[in-house]
Amino acid sequence: TPTILWFRRDLRLSDHPALMAALARGGPVIPVFLNDEGVEMLRTAPAWRLGLGVAHLGARLEDRGSRLILRSGPAARTLLELVEETGAGAVYWMRAYDPTSVARDTEAKSALRARDVEAKSFPGHLMFEPWSVETKTGGFYKVYTPFWRAVKNREVAEPCATPSDLAPPDAWPESETLGDWALGAGMDRGAEVVRPWVRLGEEAAQARLGAFMAEKVETYPKTRDLPGVDGTSCLSENLSLGEITPRQCWHAGMRALHEGKDGAESFLQELVWREFAYHLMWHTPRLLSDNWKSDWDAFPWNEDERRREVIAWKRARTGVPFVDAALREMYVTGRMHNRGRMIVASYLCKHLLCHWRIGMEWFEDCLIDWDPASNAMGWQWSAGSGPDATPYFRVFNPDTQLDRFDKDRTYVRTWIAEGQADPPDTARAYFDAIPRRWAIASDDDYPEPIVDASEGRKRALDAYENRDF
Numbered sequence: 186t187p188t189i190l191w192f193r194r195d196l197r198l199s200d201h202p203a204l205m206a207a208l209a210r211g212g213p214v215i216p217v218f219l220n221d222e223g224v225e226m227l228r229t230a231p232a233w234r235l236g237l238g239v240a241h242l243g244a245r246l247e248d249r250g251s252r253l254i255l256r257s258g259p260a261a262r263t264l265l266e267l268v269e270e271t272g273a274g275a276v277y278w279m280r281a282y283d284p285t286s287v288a289r290d291t292e293a294k295s296a297l298r299a300r301d302v303e304a305k306s307f308p309g310h311l312m313f314e315p316w317s318v319e320t321k322t323g324g325f326y327k328v329y330t331p332f333w334r335a336v337k338n339r340e341v342a343e344p345c346a347t348p349s350d351l352a353p354p355d356a357w358p359e360s361e362t363l364g365d366w367a368l369g370a371g372m373d374r375g376a377e378v379v380r381p382w383v384r385l386g387e388e389a390a391q392a393r394l395g396a397f398m399a400e401k402v403e404t405y406p407k408t409r410d411l412p413g414v415d416g417t418s419c420l421s422e423n424l425s426l427g428e429i430t431p432r433q434c435w436h437a438g439m440r441a442l443h444e445g446k447d448g449a450e451s452f453l454q455e456l457v458w459r460e461f462a463y464h465l466m467w468h469t470p471r472l473l474s475d476n477w478k479s480d481w482d483a484f485p486w487n488e489d490e491r492r493r494e495v496i497a498w499k500r501a502r503t504g505v506p507f508v509d510a511a512l513r514e515m516y517v518t519g520r521m522h523n524r525g526r527m528i529v530a531s532y533l534c535k536h537l538l539c540h541w542r543i544g545m546e547w548f549e550d551c552l553i554d555w556d557p558a559s560n561a562m563g564w565q566w567s568a569g570s571g572p573d574a575t576p577y578f579r580v581f582n583p584d585t586q587l588d589r590f591d592k593d594r595t596y597v598r599t600w601i602a603e604g605q606a607d608p609p610d611t612a613r614a615y616f617d618a619i620p621r622r623w624a625i626a627s628d629d630d631y632p633e634p635i636v637d638a639s640e641g642r643k644r645a646l647d648a649y650e651n652r653d654f
């Protein structure tokens with residue numbers, strides 16, 4: 186009987202254990218992508234980027250004589266309908282770890298098994314299953330460094346091969362078209378601006394990994410913190426949609442290490458930060474929605490999104506160059522340098538005393554590398570409410586940060602046009618990317634700081650010192 190291969194955030198053909206298992210089972214393979222609960226939870230830019238990824242995977246499958254069948258509806262019901270239509274005896278997929286997907290997959294599994302259909306999920310989105318890493322007392326890790334020590338010498342299996350034969354069925358079930366789904370509808374003018382920055386699909390991801398290992402990994406420990414330097418792998422976009430696997434990256438890093446490129450160790454550590462985020466989300470799903478440290482519930486977070494200061498932050502017009510440059514980078518490229526993410530998050534949560542959830546959700550609207558676990562962990566880390574977080578009283582000063590990490594102002598000049606006689610295209614592009622309703626024009630003056638840096642810092646520290654916990 187045929188096997189339905191249910192693609193989700195695993196948009197690739199290489200190193201795909203569920204695909205290999207479907208082929209090993211024998212019989213035809215029917216690749217399927219569902220517009221289901223997992224897609225409904227996606228917001229603007231992530232939904233748009235997913236649409237591009239799905240279209241790309243569909244084309245790759247067609248190149249190999251296969252297809253990607255598209256269907257809308259709740260997963261369990263839609264898969265049962267497909268089983269009925271195709272006579273499939275098995276449904277295979279790659280495991281997901283966020284609570285929405287886990288609930289969906291558990292329901293689908295029981296519905297399929299109740300009809301005697303083999304339903305099986307495979308690991309691969311992570312290197313280390315979250316429940317497989319335990320402290321000596323059998324608990325989960327709440328601090329990164331011991332987590333890193335626990336996994337760094339573990340054997341990571343070699344990536345599996347890319348199949349050449351995709352075993353198509355004699356007849357294909359009907360498919361919807363991606364155009365019907367309008368996944369990019371929310372992107373407004375941004376789609377055209379961000380599109381050239383997208384590195385789509387597994388071929389682009391592999392090329393990116395190869396170039397990074399050849400040209401950048403050696404200097405990575407020094408340059409990874411400099412937002413004006415193109416010194417990081419930029420693989421988060423592809424990792425987030427499974428266009429590349431963490432173990433492909435891990436083995437490339439290991440090879441570089443063995444070739445004497447010591448900088449690769451630092452890259453491996455960053456990949457493990459991603460694993461750590463998933464470890465935390467799996468063991469404590471409240472990471473996504475609530476203060477991880479519940480005593481922070483008593484903190485006087487401001488949750489009003491209509492505040493003038495929040496609006497200025499979202500529009501990248503705080504008058505603080507590092508903050509505005511980073512947010513503008515996000516509108517133009519769909520991504521933001523890690524140093525920028527830390528600065529804008531600290532500024533929103535501390536200088537502006539805003540709830541981290543407001544920032545987290547904004548990133549979820551705007552990032553093409555949006556990842557539920559890394560985003561939530563990053564925001565709670567920045568706010569001080571998360572596990573292994575930066576202490577609240579350590580308030581980044583965005584001006585001194587600029588002197589440390591963007592000494593010659595390359596980053597600021599790349600993204601902020603105001604004040605430059607002949608700004609680069611990158612800086613101009615911000616005005617084309619943002620929605621017209623924001624009514625921001627390229628000849629507007631650059632704003633004065635909405636909060637004085639030292640006053641903002643004092644406000645944050647006062648709130649912290651007078652807190653109720």
Ligand code: FAD
Nearest residue numbers: 417418419420421455456459523526555556559560563564
């Ligand atoms: P590289 O420096 O090349 O690192 C390689 C890989 O390691 C990355 O692709 C990523 O998968 C992983 N990694 C690196 N740093 C981290 C980190 N701090 N936490 C978890 N994984 C990490 N990352 C996302 O992928 N999606 C998000 O939505 C996201 N939101 C964030 C929000 C905030 C407030 C903060 C502070 C960080 C966030 N990060 C997020 C983590 C980090 O900023 C990005 O992973 C990184 O900037 C991606 O660039 P890169 O691929 O060039 O990373």
